[in-house]
Amino acid sequence: MCRTGDEGEGADAHRDERSPDERAQFAALLEDSVEDLYEHAPCGYLSTLLDGKIVKINNTLLGWLGERRDDLVGRRNFSDLLTVGGRLYHETHFAPLLRMQNEISGVALELKAADGSRLPVLVTSTVKRGSDGQPLLIRTTVSDARDRRAYETELLRAREEADRERDRLQRLATTLQQTLLPPALASVPGLDVAAYYHIASVDEVGGDFYDLFPLAAGTWGLFLGDVCGKGAAAAAVTSLARYTLRAAAVYDPDPAAVLDNLNTVLTHEYNGTDPRFCTVIFGLLTPDPDRGGFHITLASGGHPPALLMRAEGTADYLPTPGGQLIGALPDACIATTTVHLAPGDTLLLYTDGLTEAHINATTGDGERYGDDALLDFGRALAPTVAGDTVAAIRDLLDTFGAGVDDDTAVLAIHVPRLPGGEQK
Template identity: 80%
Template sequence: MCKINDGEEGGPKGERGPADESAQFSALLEDSAEDLYEHAPCGYLSTLLDGGIAKINTTLLAWLGYERGDLVGRKYFSDLLTVGGRLYHETHFAPLLRMQGEVSGIALELRAADGSRLPVMVTSTVRKGSDGQPLLIRTTVVDARDRRAYEEELLRARKEADQERDRLKLLAATLQKTLLPPTLASVPGLDVAAHYHIASVDEVGGDFYDLFPLAAGTWGLFLGDVCGKGATAAAITSLARYTLRAAAVYNPDPAAVLANLNTVLNHEHNGHDPRFCTVVFGLLTPETDRGGFRVTLASGGHPPALLMRADGTADFLPTPGGQLIGVLPDADIATTTVHLAPGDTLLLHTDGLTEARIVGGDEDRYGDDALLDFGRALAPTTASDAVGAVRDLLDTFGTGVDDDTAVLALHVPRPLSEEQQRPST
């Protein structure tokens, strides 16, 4: 009867037992240093001080497609480099290696026997003899093809992201322009200026303004700020602008116009997508008997307008108690009436101005008090000068402007004197 091995030193014929696997593992651990050098997972290269190749391992030869006799004693390390790599080696790599004795992690490209390029990471060390004199250079070469592919993929993704960002910026800028009037109505006897300051080019803001004719001898104006940013804010802005203009044609009373807008936005409110805004609506009527304009303003939770008088004084127009438009079915709307005399300027603005952060300043926000001081220092002024001063002010905040800002200025010019009206000779 044939005796069957019990598996202590090996399993049945054709099978490998634990002892066999242990022996093979031990054999692998006892590989010669030469074998480890030749078949290392990286390339090894030894060169003379002038770069002549003295030794190269099998791994690097396989990567490049050369025979050992093609390179050893016949080629220089620089011969393996591409034209750009050779230039870098001569002007940077080799001089730095001579000075420091070691250069680590340099990205180069080697030229294979078939002309293809092999991206690698190179580390070179100068080896010295017992007398301290340099003898040769040992270089480790790591295959960087996977790394290069990964970097190229990152660059491609970054490029696509930049292109998408540019496309979105263009889309946002184009959409923003459609939410603002291309031009403001020309009102005889009134100078008008406006400015829209964009806080972020990546998102569409919700600020808006307009000045337009109504019935003969009257004009309507409005300036507002929709809650939020982006597509939703743009949709509400568009709805608010067209509702205000349509409502003003039907009934130009400022309080009635805002009440109409409040009804529309409150009706659109679905409980999950808040649709509300702060807005001020004004009705302009010329006062021919004493010059200037009669301005009736209705405010729904909007910052008060700043009136800068011809005599150099300035103050906010009181519109207390006005509530946000669109939140409640019946919003409280505050109204005020003022005479805009020759030399006076009325400045309307959104809260992006007063809520701007003063970078490096003592106060967190610019605030209403600072704006009032600004107006008093500016008065008397014109519409264009007032808007220009606000633009300069916003620029001083730098990154402290977190929200878009819209400003609209109305100025009644002083009548020309007889001397000014006389043509020059």
């Protein structure tokens, strides 16, 4: 029967369309013997008896080692090819695990070449068993790990360099942070003072700041604030705010006027697309010769209210309603309040890193410490003194652990009781 034209075309479609060179290459691959593949594989192969005696080794591994086959086969053990440390590891870990598991893979070792050089390798070994289940020999594959070792070495070098750079930046951040805080608070006759700065991250400079300093005879100024943001930009605003507050207080110590001056400076210095603002509470302290203790007038620019812990054991916030962020608006509303600090009273100023800390950081439930909890804390603490107040706050922050995600500054001032507990 004759084939139709369609059938002929279909048969032609199945013809080998490869070029002669491609067919020759494919034929060469088919003729590649198993023995040749073993000898010139891209990894090393060797077989040993159960006692480690080498009975077979391929040309690839011999080339890496620079050894002759006759010098190894039947004469030396696999462990003889290892460095001293590798031999110790092989005897104490590798070989015992292989006997128990019948296979062990990807173990990093070093081989000792004939010229004394070291060759990092990854070793995989399996136990071959006979038909009766008894172990006959050990087959081992050796992979060249020089590129991997070079990569790991470079990675380690880069990691060490990054660690050194991180340490340098941390030291720089710590040094810069210290320059933004007073080295020591002024000593005020008739007043005990304590302060603390809790750093949330050693990698970044925070924006919290405080100070206590003398003004005219018999008066002292104090402030505590929190700049929005972190890092070098926040540090620049912190420095500007701190020195502006001190200079403005010398010119006009009225707390509202001091904050108004700071607001003017910030709105003029930072405007347009890069506004910078902060919350600040500023106080003016003057002794009260008639009743003892001190008068303090506080002005707040959007700052959390101060906590007053009285000598009789009560505690309440000193509200300064209506105070707006400093630097946010050209004409900020500044709220003030005046209070008498009697002997035995303690006033606590703080930044919101305290009240906004997560109390259950490990569970990640997002619950904040909050203003109510701090008020309860103050009521349980009163009556107290400045040092004990700051110590209690430090302990409280420690209980939050990683839940404190913002720097926290606290400043406590206490009017000591007169000798014998009597008040003037």
